[in-house]
Amino acid sequence: MTVTDAPLELTSGDESPRRTLGVFARPTAATGWRSWFTTVDHKKIGIMYGATALFFFIIGGVEALLIRAQLWAPRGTLLSADQYNQVFTMHGTTMIFLVVMPIGAAFANYLMPLQIGARDVAFPRINAFSFWAFLAGGIFLNSSWLLGGGADGGWFMYAPNSTVTFSPSNGIDFWNIGLLITGIASLTGAVNLIVTVLNMRAPGMSLMKMPIFTWMTLVTQFLLLFAIPVLTAAQFLLLFDRNFDAAFFDISKGGQPLLWEHLFWIFGHPEVYLMILPAFGLVSDILPVFSRKPIFGYTFVVFSGVAIGFMGWGVWAHHMFVSGIGPVSVLVFSMATMFIAVPTGVKILNWTATMVGGKIKLSAPMLFCIGLITMFTIGGLSGVTHSVAPADTQQTDTYYIVAHFHYVLFGGAFFGFMAGFYFYWPKVFGYILNERLGKANFWLMFVGFNLTFGPMHVLGLQGMSRRIYTYDAGYGFEFWNRIATIGSFLLASSIALFIFNIFYSRAKAKSLPKPGPDPWDARTLEWSIPSPVPAYNYDPIPTVERLDDFWYRKYGETEDGRLVRIASTEEVTQSAEGEHNVHLPSPSYWPLVAAVGLPIVGWGLIYTWWLCLIGGLLTAGALYAWALEPPDDPEAGHHHDPHEGSAPEGELATDEAESGDSEAVREVETVG
Amino acid sequence: MANPTHYGEDSVSTAVLDGAESAYPRNRLYVQIAIILAVLTALEVMVHSFPGVFGGMGSPGYVTALLITMFAKFWAVGYFFMHLKWDNRLLTRVFYTGFILAVLVYVALMLTLNVFSQGG
Amino acid sequence: MFDPEVGKDVEVFHPVHDTNTGISNTKLAMWLFLGSECLLFGGLITTYLVYKYPLAGQGPGPEEVFDIPFTSASSFVLLMSSLTMVLAVSAIERGDHHRLRAWLVATALLGSAFVAGQVYEFTAFYNEGLGFTTSRFSSAFYGLTGFHGVHVTVGIIMLVSMLLLSLRGKLPEHKAESVEIVGLYWHFVDLVWILIFAVVYLIP
Ligand code: HEM
Ligand SMILES: [Cu+2]
Secondary structure, eight states, rough: OOOSOOOOOOOOOOOSSOOSSOOOOOOOOOOSHHHHOOOOHHHHHHHHHHHHHHHHHHHHHHHHHHHHHHSSSSTOSSSHHHHHHHHHHHHHHIIIIIIIIHHHHHHHHHHHHHHTTHHHSSSHHHHHHHHHHHHHHHHHHHHTTTOOOOOOOOOTTTTTTTTTOOOSHHHHHHHHHHHHHHHHHHHHHHHHHHHHHHHHHOOTTTTTGSOOOHHHHHHHHHHHHHHHHHHHHHHHHHHHHHHHHOOTTTTTGTTHHHHHHHHHHHHHHHHHHHHHHHHHHHHHHHHHHHHHHHOTTTHHHHHHHHHHHHHHTTTTTGGTTOOOOHHHHHHHHHHHHHHHHHHHHHHHHHHHHHHHSSOOOOOOOHHHHHHHHHHHHHHHHHHHHHHHHHHHHHHBBBBHHHHHHHIIIIIIHHHHHHHHHHHHHHHHHSOOOHHHHHHHHHHHHHHHHHHHHHHHHHHHHTTTTTTOOOTTTTTTTTHHHHHHHHHHHHHHHHHHHHHHHHHHHHHHHHTEEEEEOOTOOOOSSGGGSSOOOOOEEEEEEEOOOOOOOHOOOEEEEEETTTTTOSSOOOHSSOOSSSOOBBBBOOOOOOHHHHHHHHHHHHHHHOOOOHHHHHHOOOHHHHHHHHHHSOOTTSSSSOOGGGGGGGTTTTOOOGGGGGGSSSSOOOBBOOOO | OOOOOOOGGGGGGGGGSSSSSSSSOOOOHHHHHHHHHHHHHHHHHHHHHHHGGSTTTTHHHHHHHHHHHHHHHHHHHHIIIIIITSSSSHHHHHHHHHHHHHHHHHHHHHHIITTTTTTT | EHHHHHHHHOOOOOOOOSSSSSSSSOOOOOOOHHHHHHHHHHHHHHHHHHTTTTTTTOOHHHHHHHHHHHHHHHHHHHHHHHHHHHHHHHHHHOOHHHHHHHHHHHHHHHHOOOHHHHHHOOOOOOHOOTTTTTHHHHHHOOOOEEEEHHHHHHHHHHHHHHHHHHTTTTTGGGGGHHHOOOOOOHHHHEEEEEEIIIIOOOII
């Protein structure tokens, strides 16, 4: 294959395949607790994202309860003003960066490759790294509680409050570096998942045949790809200011606090959309199942999602209406914000139209979907009221804003995730969550949610400021605060019920029949494979002919448009039985090691530089070992096709060229 | 850079140099582009040395001239050296989406911060 | 070797990518990453533009410290390193490992010259009273150009790694793409400098 046949002293042969960094043998465990540390399987990684996010959800939830307990009555004394600042800052940061975003990532990781009929993501090792870096960042952020207190500047960390002068503890350093680390995780994850969607779809799966969740994942990851670096840039400035005495936000040197606000919200608004879009995707895939109708206006739903993705870049200054940006800017951003409500409204209309005339089954996932549609609509409407700048001047920095974003984030994103949990639980874990408990879970959450955040509309319009650790009696705040606090404990108990349901249903499941591949009579590809999903996902890789292909393998239509069953579930689903010779990417230590180095660098930046050195060497060493380690281990014992060669370009691709082979075995190439 | 083999650049038929689309450009093209880039850089320095020609240091003419040469260089490196000319269009789109997005939001930021903030 | 996709003997190995887009995963990933980097550098360039002038009495401003002839020379050096880089890619695609190594060395050297120039420049500025913390201008200037310098340094490390791989015989033609990917990164760093040179140094 070389051009030259002249003797080259140092010929470029093939690499020696298996040595990683000389001494270490490659991890091989595919089961057992150890396998989780070295896994590169997108499904395990997805589960770990979800579990970690739920763990942080509990931490963030406790912080929320502390806030509500403090506000139970006027002049509360549970928390000092300083503690209160830390608690609400860490609450917001945790919920956004360590809960909602990672749950989105959990679904994206687990589901998206299944929905496009792939064996794994494009770069399985990078995928593992993304998860570990996210976990490392989360631990780093929360280590501040043990090391002198959390950040206290609010989740948007406005300058100059965030500078050392006004916040001398290390809390904000932890916030800053912690989020830089999770930012790395999000960025690598985004690149990985975008490549996966664009490059690794099963034969026949064109973009416009992809399930909507996959579409929304694509949009979400593009938003991350472009939004995260804006935050990173801003965070560098803050890092240099706090840790190296730079003058970026030093007012005496002409630093401009508004620069931070702009950079933060240029990131921040795409950020709020990238938190909601995965939930929109889930709902768009679940509603049709329980309405037994295709999604109404697939193209509209897809393109409104894409439109939201684009328009989300042009509205950021609506968070800054009262910061003195001038009438022209206020006008422009106010108009733009009103317009962005349009594609959002389109989605709501499409979902409603999907349900209209459908055979609706009010199962737990469906209830949560309907919860999302209604609650998000309320949040969207209050959002539109903020877009009217004169009105927002009254609302901004009051509890009205708190009400708005909890309606969209909890009532929207989190209800969608709950729908996703209930819906996909059998696919992921092989047992169905108890329906009755699920419904109770929904109603408890629904009531608790509305009791907690509904009253905040009133409080805000009455003028109660957000982020103030207490209030005085006599302003009419007492009653609604009490309701909100009661509501928050109901909300917490609904989460407890969910966790109980997980264990209860698992115990009960032993005596119940297995749910099988397709317990809900669903529409998308992931329901055509066994539950729980085998390591190799699909064998053989399916060929897709139309949107909701799986559904139309089960159902046909009569001439007058009625559905008729044309094949039984067994006929159209894959079975885990029999021999499956699929070569999968091999596990690796290095993603974990590389991620462990990052928080060590972080602690080093705060405390002592030699820790930076250790952490940096660890990460750099791991990256080298990673680069030298071939993506798959030829000795891994799976069947290996001789003519295929060991991953020549080092990447994972389903081998479409071989689809003509009589042998239906497909190989997976990896580098990630 | 002594090359013991008899295979200079010119002995390879370009038709087979790339599986992606058509032939790879000859190295001659690369060198030509590099010369153009060098000339453009020289032009930039000239503009800076004799700003009067374009209406004075910092004048609209001056800034426009420099922006034009800057983008010309930017485009040429991407198009030829980074193979966007020959590679799949998708790559161009992905990259320029990021680039144009960056230009748009950051220009808007600067306008909001410095120009439209009067009278607020 | 015979490539069924092309249907004739090819002398240069170019794997046909079995992906939906026909682009290899790694190349697509690199381009996505570079698109993302645009917003990162954009933020820093914006910061610089906003903070271009220090408050009165807070140390020298850009006009007082910039040495345009010197910076023009180092910009030229970096620009030429893009040429050597692309020649390196071209070499490995032809299976010309000697030239690959030569061009890699040349690129790394030009890059190092650029970084050395930057160190010299920073030292000179420092001696003229422009420390990192002196003014908003100095923070923004060092922040931006330093960040770019770090990118160049990372690029040099990658080039040297490629060189070592090649010397140890671990960079066969069918891995030509990894050189190309490193090249993309390298050219991007050059692209950013093209912007910085005009926007930061030349336009007042
Ligand atoms: C119909 C679409 C929406 C509109 C028109 C809208 C509008 C707004 C406006 C104008 C503000 C600023 C209010 C102020 O601070 O004075 C705001 C705040 C906020 N919005 Fe929305 N919004 C919409 C949807 C969403 C969605 C989908 C999310 C998240 C999933 C979201 C999350 C937030 C958050 C977190 C804040 C508060 C940020 C903070 O101050 O801490 N919004 N919204
Ligand atoms: Cu917003």
